[in-house]
Amino acid sequence: MNIFWREIKAYRKSTIIWMLALSAITILFLLLYPAFTKDVESTRKLLSGIPAAYRNALGISLENFFTIFGFYAYLFTFVLLAGAVQAMNLGVGIISKEDAGKTSDFLLSKPVTRTKVMASKLSAALAILIITNIFFTVASLIAAKAVSTGSFSLKKFLLISLVLFLVQLFFWALGAALSVIIPKIKSVIAVTLPAVFAFFIISTIGAVIGNDNVRYITPFKFYDFAYIIAHNTYEWKFMIIEAIFIIIAITASFIIYIKKDVRAAS
Amino acid sequence: MNIIETKKLTKYYGKYRGIIDVDLQVEKGEIYGFIGPNGAGKSTTIRTLLGLIKPTGGSAAIFGKDITKVGPEIKEEIGYLPSEVFYYDDMRVIDLLKYSASFYKKDKKQIEKRIQELSGLLDLDLKKKIDDLSYGNKKKVGIVQGLLHEPKLIILDEPTGGLDPLIQQKFFNLLREENARGATILFSSHILSEVQKMCSRVAIIKEGKIIKIEKISDLIENNTKRFALETVKKADKKDFQIKGVDDLVITDHSVTFLYRGKINDITREIAKLDLTNISIEEPDLEEIFLHYYQR
Incomplete structure (x- = not known):
């Protein structure tokens, strides 16, 4: 457990910043909800004036936008984007920082197996993501309840909120795999941002051209909010796709890390 | 074991x-x-x-x-x-x-x-x-x-x-x-x-x-040293025909060489010369390898 706690401690500050930032943006956005719904008809008119392709790209759905869940789901697109960056930063950084900081020699000359190092680090990253999600969900739940006027389904709300964690899991696993595949990672953010934005752009383009096949490629579209709001559940097909990806990525990262030569410090 | x-x-x-x-x-x-x-x-x-x-x-x-x-x-x-x-x-x-x-x-x-x-x-x-x-x-x-x-x-x-x-x-x-x-x-x-x-x-x-x-x-016993001598007169090559001397370079007022062997043997020889300065240094390993272990 020593490595696990060491990592939790090392990421304490950045985790607090991520939690506060994610929650603050969401709360701020939710506080705008009453302004949008004060005059539904004229806002609807305004929004329908925007070309459909543009609306789709922004993730605005006219049926749902004026319900608290539709509104929450809309702003959630951006929460997912930010959350993906956090998760992938963790996945890439928590392993590659030993290499970048040249501390691998220290760590791996201790009586500890590489399997244990990897397991401790990945579970520390996972724990950080769970803590972030709990904090975020509670904070936005309080805000959503405060501004919601109609009936409020806790299940719907939690289902939407949990998408953050599910998408983060994808990027956590992707980051872990890349951190052992890319030989020299000098800057974590240089790996994370291009990857996250590539997936995000794919999902935006898919939405604009109305191609549903991109849903199989990008985690940002695994969980369709309109579907969740309508059916109160996720689409299992995509959950399974994600699960398979995560299992492959994490297994690969363990196998490669165990076999890898540690780069010499000098 | x-x-x-x-x-x-x-x-x-x-x-x-x-x-x-x-x-x-x-x-x-x-x-x-x-x-x-x-x-x-x-x-x-x-x-x-x-x-x-x-x-x-x-x-x-x-x-x-x-x-x-x-x-x-x-x-x-x-x-x-x-x-x-x-x-x-x-x-x-x-x-x-x-x-x-x-x-x-x-x-x-x-x-x-x-x-x-x-x-x-x-x-x-x-x-x-x-x-x-x-x-x-x-x-x-x-x-x-x-x-x-x-x-x-x-x-x-x-x-x-x-x-x-x-x-x-x-x-x-x-x-x-x-x-x-x-x-x-x-x-x-x-x-x-x-x-x-x-x-x-x-x-x-x-x-x-x-x-x-x-x-x-x-x-x-086979101590290797680098000798650098400054001499009043140009030294004679013959004075350094001792076993263990290597990489010998003689100029008008200086002699440098590597020596591997008993220190007393070489100091006795050097004592016969008229010196203005002497330095005896640890040769770096490269030199030792170059002159002894490569053969």
Whole structure:
């Protein structure tokens, strides 16, 4: 457990910043909800004036936008984007920082197996993501309840909120795999941002051209909010796709890390 | 039983040579020197022994256990000090040492006591942040970190770089104490004199291969020195037809040469000359290799 706690401690500050930032943006956005719904008809008119392709790209759905869940789901697109960056930063950084900081020699000359190092680090990253999600969900739940006027389904709300964690899991696993595949990672953010934005752009383009096949490629579209709001559940097909990806990525990262030569410090 | 035993240990980095067919036998209680120029394969051998890199051929055992099969169990009893030390910049020295200690099964109180002892001896400030330490002080952290669990095998990879002479002295004394306590030491260096001072036997590695394993007593008998003389008159080549003289260069007022052999034999000859200056230096290893071991 020593490595696990060491990592939790090392990421304490950045985790607090991520939690506060994610929650603050969401709360701020939710506080705008009453302004949008004060005059539904004229806002609807305004929004329908925007070309459909543009609306789709922004993730605005006219049926749902004026319900608290539709509104929450809309702003959630951006929460997912930010959350993906956090998760992938963790996945890439928590392993590659030993290499970048040249501390691998220290760590791996201790009586500890590489399997244990990897397991401790990945579970520390996972724990950080769970803590972030709990904090975020509670904070936005309080805000959503405060501004919601109609009936409020806790299940719907939690289902939407949990998408953050599910998408983060994808990027956590992707980051872990890349951190052992890319030989020299000098800057974590240089790996994370291009990857996250590539997936995000794919999902935006898919939405604009109305191609549903991109849903199989990008985690940002695994969980369709309109579907969740309508059916109160996720689409299992995509959950399974994600699960398979995560299992492959994490297994690969363990196998490669165990076999890898540690780069010499000098 | 040998503490370290390698058999035809080989490591290639892709096409590049690391080490080839390295055979080492380090006996219990020995201070074993491991010497060779930079890039010869000292660090590669050590890092392979520690499981940081995987051998591409041959085998190695520490405490009689295969290094590729039982890593953690072996490392419980190894203290390692790398040539260049890197630690977590966000930690304080004491945090790093405690983190290091947390990996070992040994009694935590005893380790803590040892940390205090060692850092006191080396004059290391435990409260400082790693990031704020000078290179020499980081190296001290490395020493404490390597010795705090009283390991049975101490592996040192060019350990003295960055340490001032006083601390170096303390460090060597510390190693002798550890050795007296029963610890075996593998001491890698490219500085012949420090190996001579510390070790009983020495393996010489060059271009990835062990070219010679010698007792230090033999090495000292064949002590190699670089002589530089300034003479009043141009010296005669004939004066230096002594066995052991090599790389002789005579100019109008100077003579330089390498000498390997009994010191008395050469000083007797030099005493016959009219000198204005003399310097006798430790040749660097490259020179020794160039002039003796290459043949």
